[in-house]
Amino acid sequence: MVRNLLLALAVAGVGMPLAAAPLNVRVVDASGRPVRDAVVTLYPAGNAARPARAGGRYVVAQKDLQFHPFLTVVPVGADVSFPNLDPTKHHVYSFSAAKRFELKLFAKDQSRTVHFDKPGVVALGCNIHDQMSAFVFVTNSAWTARTNAQGIASFADAPNAPTRVALWHPYLRAPGGQVEQSIAAGQRSLGFQVRLRAPPPAMAMDY
Amino acid sequence: MRPFRSLSARLTVQFALLFAVTMLAVSAALSTFIAGAASREVESQLQSSGAVYDRLWQQRSRELQNAAQLLARDFGFRAAVASGDKPTMQSALGNAASRLRVRTAFIITEDGRVSSIGPAIPAGTVSALWNALDDGRLTGVAVLGGHPRQLVAAPIMAPTLIGWVVFASDLDSREMRSLENLSAIPLQAAVIVDDHDGWAEASGSLSTLKQHDISIIEGHLARTAAFEMNVQRQPSIALAKPLATFSGGDRAILLLAYPKSEAMADARKLQWALALMTLLGLIVVALATWKAAARITQPLARLDEAAGRLASGEHVQVRVRGEDELARLAESFNEMAGKIAEREQRITQLAFNDTLTGLPNRTMFHQQLDHHFRAAAGNGSLFALHCLDLDQFKVINDTLGHPAGDALLVEAGRRVQDAARGHFVARLGGDEFVVLQTVGDDRDAIDRLARDILAAITRPVMIDGNEFAPSTSIGIAIAPQDGENGGSLLRSADLALYRAKEAGRGTYAFFEESLNERAQQRRQLETDLRLALEREEFELVYQPLFDLEHNRICSFEALLRWRHPKRGLVSPNEFVAIAEDTGLIVPIGAWVIHQACACAANWPEHVRVAVNVSAVQFHRGQLNESIVRALAESGLAPNRLEIEITESIFLEGGEALRLLHSLRSLGVRIALDDFGTGYSSLSYLQSFPFDKLKIDRSFIQNLLTRDGAIAIVHAITELANTLGMETTAEGVEETAQLMELRAHGCSSVQGYLFAEPMAMEEVERLFSEGSDALQNVA
Secondary structure: OHHHHHHHHHHHHHOOOOOEEEEEEEEEEOOOOEOOOOEEEEEEOHHHOOOOOOOOEEEOEEEOOEEEOOEEEEEOOEEEEEEEOOOOOEEEEEOOOOOOEEEEEEOOOOEEEEEEOOOEEEEEEEOOOOOOEEEEEEEOOOOEEEOOOOOEEEEEEEEOOOEEEEEEOOOEOOHHHEEEEEEOOOOOEEEEEEOEOOOOHHHHHHO | OOOOOOHHHHHHHHHHHHHHHHHHHHHHHHHHHHHHHHHHHHHHHHHHHHHHHHHHHHHHHHHHHHHHHHHHHOHHHHHHHHHOOHHHHHHHHHHHHHHHOOOEEEEEEOOOOEEEEOOOOOHHHHHHHHHHHHOOOOEEEEEEOOEEEEEEEEEEEOOOEEEEEEEEEEOOHHHHHHHHHHOOOOOEEEEEEEOOOOEEEEEEOOOOOOHHHHHHHHHOOOOOOOEEEEEOOEEEEEEEEEEOEOOOOOEEEEEEEEEHHHHOHHHHHHHHHHHHHHHHHHHHHHHHHHHHHHHHHHHHHHHHHHHHHHHOOOOOOOOOOOOOHHHHHHHHHHHHHHHHHHHHHHHHHHHHEOOOOOOEOHHHHHHHHHHHHHHHHHHOOEEEEEEEEEOOHHHHHHHHOHHHHHHHHHHHHHHHHHHOOOOEEEEEEOOEEEEEEEEOOOOHHHHHHHHHHHHHHHOOEEEOOEEEOOOEEEEEEEEOOOOOOHHHHHHHHHHHHHHHHHOOOOOEEEOOHHHHHHHHHHHHHHHHHHHHOOOOOEEEEEEEEEEOOOOEEEEEEEEEEEEEOOOEEEOHHHHHHHHHHHOOHHHHHHHHHHHHHHHHOOOOOOOEEEEEOOHHHHHHOOHHHHHHHHHHHHOOOHHHEEEEEOHHHHHHOOHHHHHHHHHHOOOOEEEEEEEOOOOOOHHHHHHOOOOEEEEOHHHHHOOOOOOOHHHHHHHHHHHHHHHOOEEEEOOOOOHHHHHHHHHOOOOEEEOOOOOOOEOHHHHHHHHHHOOHHHHHHO
16 A cells, blocks of 8 residues: 555656656665665755645554554655554554654544644554554655665656755664765665664564 | 711701601692682682672662663653653652662663753763663663763663663762672772773772783783782782673773782681691601600610720620610620620730640740839849759650650649749740749748749659659849849849759759859850851860770870960860850861861871760761761771760650761761760660770779779670670770770770870871880880
């Protein structure tokens, strides 16, 4: 579902009147292995910027004492529902600046919806089950992509302008979990080498 | 090593040294072992203290960690941290810190902001802490506000990491003291930290750590073993434990030290005790060895001393104790000393006693004589020396053999000793005995003793079944008047003895000064006699023998005369005895034979010459050679030479007959002179066919006056005729004698009636004038 969204975003970009060209961003870790599920966001300078298309419904379910999916990229203004598929109760919360909320102890098959109206990373947790963790990346840029298994995020219609490239990953070792690079207009490829923290043990199963 | 003067000292020193070496080795080994054991004990104490500290550390860490985790999970706290609600955060931290009794606690957010209670944390420290936390470090030592502290952190997950809550527990002196108190031994604990500015003691009871000490400590960090170092200028045993630090570059060490003096206090006591025991043992061994050595060396020293006394001539015996080798040595020593004494006694006896009679010998006699002289000089007393000589001992010895002679000597010695009881009696050798008599006022005692001795000797004695009547002569000299010393006194006594013998045997005589004069004359004569031959002072005179059958001179007897340059003519009676004693008779006799033969060669054929030969000459004089030479040189026919011998030649033993026969084999005639006196024995006539018997002049002189004299002369001439021997009567001075002799068939006569002895020239003149003068006499 996320892929489809990204694909849709990418396809939408292709039809842009601005001169556009493909950009491949490759992310590797300290030992050179590809890093997947890193979110790359392009912020072209000046009027080349373009917000992501708002709206759309997203689901982050709680099942088997885990959030599904682990990472959800949504545009600003998206509504995300949190259905509880477990027999237990969950207390979903976020202390993230982008969106603070608490969904207290809702029971099985109850679903609550949260509206994300600010860009940023929202870290989700459950106050009952410490091991439950998930992220909602709220983006305000039309060029937002996540790396695949090869660690590559591809933009078919990257703006032909000096661009700030931001890279975020849940376990990235950097303040705010984010690093940035700038590229000149017309640059077609970019590489990031990052250091990652070890994921919390309970979450390793998702990887 | 320097030689010892005493065996016991050597033994003592050697044993003590040996023991000392052994004890020192054992002590050294034990001491090392004790020190090692103490070291190991201290080390194990240190190790266990270290282990205790580790446990405490972990326990504290866990406590803090649990608390930190509890706080970090608190939803409200997380909400406060996530929302930056500082008052809430501070109050929550303060609450937890006071519960945990820590004075410092803080929160570092994921983006590097700090919210703390307690001392403010400088920015540099914050970034270092953040890096360490970001590296995942949750415990460790770090220096905060200049003091080392034990930090424990817990991540705050909401649900992603939004920061860390950190509790810091002080590692101050109080903490170190509590650690020191926990230990069973009085150790010193300190934490030293290197936070990039070099090592420094962060806390603890040690105040002065030098760079040198640090390097020692660092050197031992890798190992877990204890090591030695100076702590507060005291040698100590130390253990260094690396402490986990919070920041990567920092280093921290927990140092546990134990002053060696305290650690080794017990071991030292043990070592002192050991040293004391070694010393005591050494003293005991030295004393015991000394005593034991003395037990061995005391008998040796006694033997040594006894041997020294033995060497200086004492008669010593040592006490024998026990049955060991030393006792046997002492016994052997005693035996040896005894034998030496015995031998000494025997040597003395041999030296001073005569082995045959057991009487003192000449050596001892001389000592006694000297002794008597000294005594006499001291108190003015007199003493007499009796010199004894057994009469005819020689005859007894010759006829009965030496064993008989010896038996006689032994018996004589015993008798002299009995007779002279109380006086010193000695045998000087041969048949010579002496008696030393101390004389008081009673000079007659000397005569009495001499008579007693004579009486004792004269008693008959049985030897080899034959009874003898021995006799002795005694010469007596009285000291000091007859001699001033031993030699002269003995000479005087000897002269007196000669006189006694001259006076007839079996008597005694005192020395008189005239004896001495005679002796001197005799010595002078002896000296002159030696020169007489060279000086041609001898001459021969010839006395004719008248043949009664043919009434003519048939022979001349050559008679020796000595014309002394001062004394004039000396009688043969005076000098022949001396010539015989000195042996001068041999050359003189040879000269006589030579001279007589030379003279007789000029005479008519029927005239012989007669020469007297003494017994000494006969036995020792190489008589045959002298005769052969004289005959050869003169050309005289052997049968014209007549050798006159006396019966004394037979006294010398069996040789005489053999010598007579060999003389006869030369062809010379042999006449027996002085027949009928002395030891005359008819057996001689039977054993040798003499050519002539010369009847002794004593018979002729008494021929007309003594009854039976004619009968004896008759018997002799009859006997001679029967045996085919001629006879010559000597000393015929009267015609009446001549008548008787002719009547009884005597072959020839000799004497002043016919002619005195005459010189050679007269004889020749006689022959040239004819022999009528003598014939007329006849």
